[in-house]
Amino acid sequence: MTRKAGIAVLVALLAAFPFAAGEFYVNLASQVFIFAIFAASINLLLGYGGLPSLGHASYLGVAAYASALLTLKAGLANWAAAPLALIGTTLMACFFGLIALRATGLGFLMLTLALSQVLWGTAYRWIALTEGDNGLRGINRPAPFGVSLDDASHFYYFALAVTLLALWLMARFVASPFGAALRGTRDQPRRMAALGHDVWMVRWLTFVYAGFWGAVSGLLFVYYHKYIHPISLSLANSAEGLLAVIAGGSGTLAGPVVGAAIVMILKNYVSAYVERWNMLLGFVFVAIVVFMPEGVVPGLKRLWQRSRSRA
């Protein structure tokens, strides 16, 4: 079976899913889609750029807050608020990139973390704007072409369409000559500089692009929940995204999607039975890093190739 046929079958199965599954699972799938975009955007930085961002919740959270504030406080319609939120968040990524890319490696990790904690703390404290710990309520989902997205399966198709578009565009980005240059800056930054590539610019453009897709996931996030709380800007949220990338396999296209599904399903099931999600998150983190550092997708791929070569 060719790759294209496989993808077509998968998309057909996903399109048929709401007919077969109950509302709980349809909603869970929508959350997986949103989280998959978020994880895939982190993967652009971590997997293809070698830049470990621990502050990616900034883009999700700021886009979500911007959309919520523009509709609730400025009275804009969703179709007008969405592009403004995306542009604003992308501009913020431009600025944050200037700061965070003064360093690479762990310095980059610390700077992205510190920047996102500043936003998180501000969202908690700037009560006049964000309502602090109460969060913002009363957000409406958009109604593209007059179709209300309040229905679970309508929202599912909307999220599926956006996710497929996002993943396709990110895959194109990675496969492009620019993506090749990006992987070059990850593996051999000095050689790339010697070849005449502007390593910093490659990284910065990727940072901005990843910030943009983080913002897209933030819009879907706020439409889905119709509510936004500072916790979506927290370190925990960035860490869950990073965990999804690592669990699935960083530097692969399918990895973040698989990882997002694992993390979301785990989170929803566990929080339904016990309250110890954070402890489990910690243990999953440790277990994956210690026992499965390459992630699920590369691990399974290796097993598959081994079984084929044996046959």
Add this chain to the structure above:
Amino acid sequence: MQFWAIQTLNSLALGGLLFLLSAGFSLIFGLMRIANLTHGALFMVGAYLGATLLRWVPNLWIVALLSGLIVAAFGFLLEKFILEKLKGNVFSQVLVTLGFAYIIADFCLVTWGGDPIPIPTPPSLQQPLRVAGLAFPAFRLAVVGIAVLAAIVLYLFIERTRIGAMIRAGVDDMEMARAVGIPVRRLFSIVFCLGAGLAGAGGVIGGPIMSAYPGLDADMLPLALIVVILGGVGSLVGAFVGSFITAFVYTFGVALFPQLAYVILFLPMIFVIAFRPRGLFGKFAA
């Protein structure tokens, strides 16, 4: 006048606590090249342990010492049995410390519950000190004194002892240090224990000011990060100066512009990053 005097003292006390927290963070980062993201959680667990130990041992300073030792022992186990297994892979080590930060935070929530636990001020320090018509809380002055004392002891340890010289060598040039036969592995253990213990003791000493509550870890970790970004990695002087700058900016930010305190906190950081990415006293960029 009283406002400025009190806020200045609050800044100094917070700066002292931040130094206890970030000195270890900075030394660990300088030597092992890892950002120990459990550091906020170690501070918090230190505070909770202190609150519990105070029921049996009524002296805050002894409790701080005990709590520091317990947290240092935990740090030893974490370094020995987990971080060492991942040696050479810095990114994995950082992720493991992040995982443990969540485990510790949730453990505290299970064990001590969601309500803040106050830690009483020692009775001998409850009377404010009156100077020139202004009242100063005596305990905060004591915290500043302890931080300065800790800074001097640490400075002498790093600058004047054999182990300190080895640590400096490791921070400056790890490969050369190994090549001349310095037992770098053992230094990792020592520095990690020391850092964890300082954070744990700091949690108890900060207890009467901030008490022990869920989320204390998330409040302290960004401050430690900013201190180290400002002061520079692996430098005690940097951690000291960075702590007090951060504490002043944060305390006056909260007092004057409570809603934007975190944005103001961010300004000195941007300034340093823009003009001196390795921090004020850092030897290399993180």
